[in-house]
Amino acid sequence: MPTLLARLEAAQKLDGAADALRRLARKTWGRPGLADLLHRRLIGHPVHPAVVHLPIGAWMSTAVLDALPGTEHAATTLLAVGTAGAVPAAATGLSEYVTLTRPQRRVALAHFTANGVAMGFFAASIAARLRGDHARGRVLSYTGLGVAGISAYLGGHIAYAMHGPAAAADGQSGTVDYPSMS
Template sequence: MVLQRLLERVEKTGELDRAGDPLQRGVRATLPRRLKDLLHGVGLGHPLHPVAVQLPVGAWMSTAVLDALPGTERAATILVGVGTAAALPAAAAGVTDWSEQSREQRRVGLVHAGANMIALGFYAGSFAARLSGNHRLGRTLAYTGLAAAGLGAYVGGHLSFRQAAAVNQAEPYLRQIDDGWHDVYGWDELTENRPEVARIGEVPVLITRVGDKVTVMMERCAHQTGPLGDGEITEIGGAACVVCPWHGSTFRLADGAVVRGPSANDQPLLRSRVVDGRVQAALP
């Protein structure tokens, strides 16, 4: 609970923005769009960062086990080196996600990144010590690095499970829709390639007409609940897509698939049909 209260204070600490805001602008301006989409995890089905961290964390945890056993110095040295090298692309994916998060999330993200950078520094020192033959120092530095990485993991959990960073923000809206078909819009009232917004109960949904096809999806963007109803319809790769006006996440209308980040999650799509001139929608 002490750590939780500290992180709640971090969320409100505006002084962190002095470092965070320039870094955010730098990441956004430096990385090309295709690389950012790759690091976000576009096409993967969810963010890349939690996948990428498995290798360094697994290598470092395995090192901790080997360091407690005799005669495992060579294997432990290899694992420390692998984990240290693998931490770099994992960090790149993390900072790319961080650059598109809300201000409060970015403040906590700085603490998460700081703890992990400290861990990386200890493991780099451990690797150097082991290469020089000082395995005792290498073990000490590795265990210290593991403690820092554990702290970073706790802060990362706060980001994911308390602040809902990088999760599909649109998915919970599905839980508010009852089973069965719902009348949402008149077919003749739809203008081709112009998004319209309707509601199923209290849930806003986006209705779009492209040719003789209609699409109904969650209207709040999966990334940060931006209003897709205020977005534009564009064509990418021959497919009609909607672009979120807040951060530019782009979703294919035909199936809700994300084609451009920062969202790495697809936009939830509803089943749709036209009956007696009325568009109807139901849970997938």
């Protein structure tokens, strides 16, 4: 996996799409004021690592309930909660995206894309469950969870191996220079 990640970090072919996403992030979630709220100023460190726990926890709990008989309604509810919770997770992630270096943005583009694919599976799972097709809903949800796991690995690589925003905020050798709150 490290070789694949090194190739992803160096994949200049991704720069056009990564730059387009950065422009979009700057125009939406990266605006002054909103970026401060979503990124770190209120609590002193990036918010994204904290808010991703809601969707991931709900999706993992959905997987557990899907393995148990008679829990279809609870599983569907948790899946919907996790999917709704992914919206603030995406917003906080995009607010951080504007601060990333070019190699970090390449990996983050893959992270963002994988999250979008996972969300597609989760949305399709919700739709199947609401139609009463819980077997298909389970398959779609487990697939989405697998893709979300790959995405989480990529996000962890940005944060830890590449010293992304969370590491920089902790004073590690990250590349982001955060202005003081005063």
